[in-house]
Amino acid sequence: MPQQPGAHSLEGFSVIGTGIYLRSSRKQCQDTTLPNVILIFGWMGAQLKHLQNYTHAYTKLYPNASQIVVRCNPDIFWTTTGTRQKRLMPVIDALEALHCFPSSSSTQPPPRILTHVFSNGGSLQMTFLGHMLQRKYGSTLNQRFITSSLILDSCPATGSLKTIKLAFNAVIRNPILRVIVLAMMYTMHVVGLGLSLILGKRIMMMENLQIEMWNPRVLPWMGLHTPRLYLFSRKDKLIPWQDVTRHAETAKERGMDARCELFEDSEHVAHIRVEPERYWASVQDIWAAAISKQKVEVSEAA
Numbered sequence: 001m002p003q004q005p006g007a008h009s010l011e012g013f014s015v016i017g018t019g020i021y022l023r024s025s026r027k028q029c030q031d032t033t034l035p036n037v038i039l040i041f042g043w044m045g046a047q048l049k050h051l052q053n054y055t056h057a058y059t060k061l062y063p064n065a066s067q068i069v070v071r072c073n074p075d076i077f078w079t080t081t082g083t084r085q086k087r088l089m090p091v092i093d094a095l096e097a098l099h100c101f102p103s104s105s106s107t108q109p110p111p112r113i114l115t116h117v118f119s120n121g122g123s124l125q126m127t128f129l130g131h132m133l134q135r136k137y138g139s140t141l142n143q144r145f146i147t148s149s150l151i152l153d154s155c156p157a158t159g160s161l162k163t164i165k166l167a168f169n170a171v172i173r174n175p176i177l178r179v180i181v182l183a184m185m186y187t188m189h190v191v192g193l194g195l196s197l198i199l200g201k202r203i204m205m206m207e208n209l210q211i212e213m214w215n216p217r218v219l220p221w222m223g224l225h226t227p228r229l230y231l232f233s234r235k236d237k238l239i240p241w242q243d244v245t246r247h248a249e250t251a252k253e254r255g256m257d258a259r260c261e262l263f264e265d266s267e268h269v270a271h272i273r274v275e276p277e278r279y280w281a282s283v284q285d286i287w288a289a290a291i292s293k294q295k296v297e298v299s300e301a302a
Helices: 048-061 081-097 119-137 161-171 175-199 205-212 241-253 276-301
Strands: 014-017 020-023 037-044 066-072 112-118 147-153 228-233 258-263
Touching: 014 081, 020 081, 037 048, 037 081, 037 119, 048 066, 048 276, 066 081, 066 119, 081 119, 112 119, 112 276, 119 147, 119 205, 147 276, 228 241, 228 276, 241 258, 258 276
Parallel strands: 037 066, 037 112, 112 147, 147 228, 228 258
Antiparallel strands: 014 020, 020 066
């Protein structure tokens, strides 16, 4: 797994693929109550300087945990499945090198994985990775003995033409390119809606995303035992808080441990700017819940 430090990387990270960054901990995390792998899926068009606010915080909270950061480019909406898979392969390589899967090492203790997802873009990347891992490992991964938590920041939501325009206006600065991309996205949206009505199937990407995010095994090491935390705001113009609330309520109805932290005055993926202490306290609380659940699982299996 080649590592290439460079100017376009996160501080303390190596570039291991297109938009993929790794901070490999030199010291093994001996404290089994702390995560040893942190997987971060950035929002669409997230700048490295903004993602660094989270990687720095995680380094302070869990200094011996390795971190993998996955960026999301706007072209995720129109690239081929093969291109997406090729871009995400370094993530699987990194997870294998960090002993997150059975084939990596039979002598290693089960991993403790904290996954942090931002917006619909990060959610898409996570679900794509989940499909790749499911095809590769299937049911060989016994999620019962893997401690895990899922943090969903400003997601998920079905989206609309209005939110599509707001999202791409924020990440594409070139006005000519923005018009071209928006025209293409509007066309895809209308065609997808029309085909959904004609065929009677949900083929809209964002609607499918909401459904996939209800899968307790959206990543193969997760399950009903995995606590998930929804962080969202009433002031978010891109992701309506009502959509997130409905998603969390449905997750609870399906047996998942879903918890909500609703902020009042923060913009999209900007909750740490307004209430950083509350934000990181919530992150630590959901991880503590994951540890508590894992102890129960182990005692019941004994």
